[in-house]
Amino acid sequence: MGASNVKVGADIPEAALRDWSDERGGTPLALVAPRNTEAVATIMRLCHAHEIPVVPQGGRSGLAGGAVPSEGAVLLSLAGLDRIDEIDVISGLMVVGAGCILKRVQEAAQEAGLSFPLDFGASGSSQIGGIVATNAGGNRVIRYGMTRDLVLGLEAVLADGTILPMMNRMPKNNAALDLKHLFIGSEGTLGVITRAVLKLHPGVAGANASLVAVQDFEAVTGLLRHAQHALSGRITAFELMWNDYYRAVLAETGQRAPIPPDQDIYVLIEMQGSDPDGDRPAFESMLEAAFEAGLVVNAVVAQSQCEVELFWSLRDGVAEILSRRAPVIAFDVSVPLARIGACVQEIRVGLMQACPTLQVVFFGHAGDSNIHLIAGPVADIGLTSHGIEQIVYDIIRTYGGSVSAEHGIGLHKKPWLSYSRSESEMALLRQLKRTLDSKGILNPGKVL
Known part of the structure; x- marks a missing residue:
């Protein structure tokens, strides 16, 4: 335990007892914060030998109760694995520890002239290990895919302390079954993710964005097909707000409506790129053609990055609705x-x-x-x-x-x-759980 911090009883911080959901778990035995993979493996071997449950915790920004304590469990915080080991600009990848905050990954990629496109509201607190363990989605899945599509390799520790060094760095590697996919989205029930090789994309300098109003959902699907075709699949976000949400977010945030709340559905369309000014004519031409085709009733185009962020503040105003x-x-x-x-x-x-x-x-x-x-x-x-x-x-x-x-x-x-x-499918999932965690100590009671 020399490479770990340990807290018990009243010394366990209140924040470690819950995540962003309303779920309530049990009383933990201890909180352990290892600082390297070997320490994680040691903790897992000890807990496996004594059949003590273990609940892996990242930034605890989940919304399904996946990181709340199980009764008598050791809380395994991965915050101590907060590091960026390498950025390979030529290969377009980054090697990070499971405790690395998403925002830090995004900023490091940007400094290297690249981008890590995964993004959502909890980017300032969510950790890569938890993000991978939940296969997080976010705002730009339409262009870049889920977390699963942005992970080249993983390192994970099994329930008995076995370390799996699956740190692949190539987009193509068909040497038998790719085991990392067993752990992506497993919510800490099959193993503890300790490191990841992340796929990076070309850097972006800004975005073109528009908030548009449409009459019905049929127009939404027509607009999406039109925009993807006209812009050669470069749409990075296509976010919907029905009228009830649009009115609610305006009321709860006090923001001025960019376009009147008199239509059924509102769409935030965004196209990021390395040359947003150069992309602007194509983006505006797409919107003009959408008007001519009757797909759009009203629209406003962002004239600056500040206005792009203003449009996003409406879509991300869900926090105010939740609290109020x-x-x-x-x-x-x-x-x-x-x-x-x-x-x-x-x-x-x-x-x-x-x-x-x-x-x-x-x-x-x-x-x-x-x-x-x-x-x-x-x-x-x-x-x-x-x-x-x-x-x-x-x-x-x-x-x-x-x-x-x-x-x-x-x-x-x-x-x-x-x-x-x-x-x-449920039976196979249970069989897989028994195979990788025969004593059922990893995040017990969750998922299955």
């Missing part, structure tokens, strides 16, 4: 893109019929088939949280969707996992 309407239930779901419009309408009608006073707002990453919705306040409405979830998830299941698009399962969505995974 608390207590709420926030959903992170996905359905096939073509079905999103009908699905949203069915959820809206279903919740309204069950509870006419319940406020609900819809937004999401439309190009990624991801819908977010916030229902609340949910206090004293005559409908339980479980009842609200039942309505939403029943509809999601009928549309062939997923109960978790990007936030993971953790504790919060564990009761609903069977809505998105067949019994045969």
Whole structure:
């Protein structure tokens, strides 16, 4: 334990007992913060020998309760593995420790003339290990993919302390099954991620962006196809805000509406690049053609990077809605893109019929088939949280969707996992868990 900090009892910080979700776990045995992979392996060997549960923790910015303590568990903080080991500009990669903060990775890549495009609201606190363990998504999945698509290699420690050095550095490596994918999205239930080789992309100097209003969801899908074709697939964000969300974020943040809140859906379109001024004519031509085709009713184009950030502040104003309407239930779901419009309408009608006073707002990453919705306040409405979830998830299941698009399962969505995974899939997941963690000590009670 010489390469670790250990705290027990009242010395364990209150912040280590919860994540950003409302889930509550048990009382931990200790908090251990190793400073290298060998120390992680030592801790796992000891806990395995004595059958002590271990809960890996990153920045604790998850929204599904995946990092909350299990009763009697050792909390394994990866914050001590906060380092950038290497930036290989020629190969376009970065080697980092699991405790490295996403914002630091982004800034280091930018300083090297490259970019790490993964981005979301918790970039200033989330750690790479937790990001990989939850296969985080974010704002630019439409162009760059999920975290899984940005990881070349991993180092992980198994439940018995075995170190797996899967630090691949090549885009092409077909030497048998790529084992790193077992740990990406496993939420700390199969192993502890300690290092990662991240794929970098060419640097960006800025973005062209527009906030547009459309009449209905059919126009949304038409606009997405048009924009992707006209700009040769260079769209980096295509974010949706239904009218209920757009009005709510304007009211809760006090911001001035860039365009009037008189249409059904609003879309934030962004195209990042190394030469945003040079890209501007093509971006504006795309919008002009969309107007001519009747896909867009109204639009405003950002004239500066400051205005780009202003548009994003509307899309990211969800934090104000969450805090001002608390207590709420926030959903992170996905359905096939073509079905999103009908699905949203069915959820809206279903919740309204069950509870006419319940406020609900819809937004999401439309190009990624991801819908977010916030229902609340949910206090004293005559409908339980479980009842609200039942309505939403029943509809999601009928549309062939997923109960978790990007936030993971953790504790919060564990009761609903069977809505998105067949019994045969669940059985294989359990078998895999038993194989890699025979004593069931890694993040027990989570996911399955």
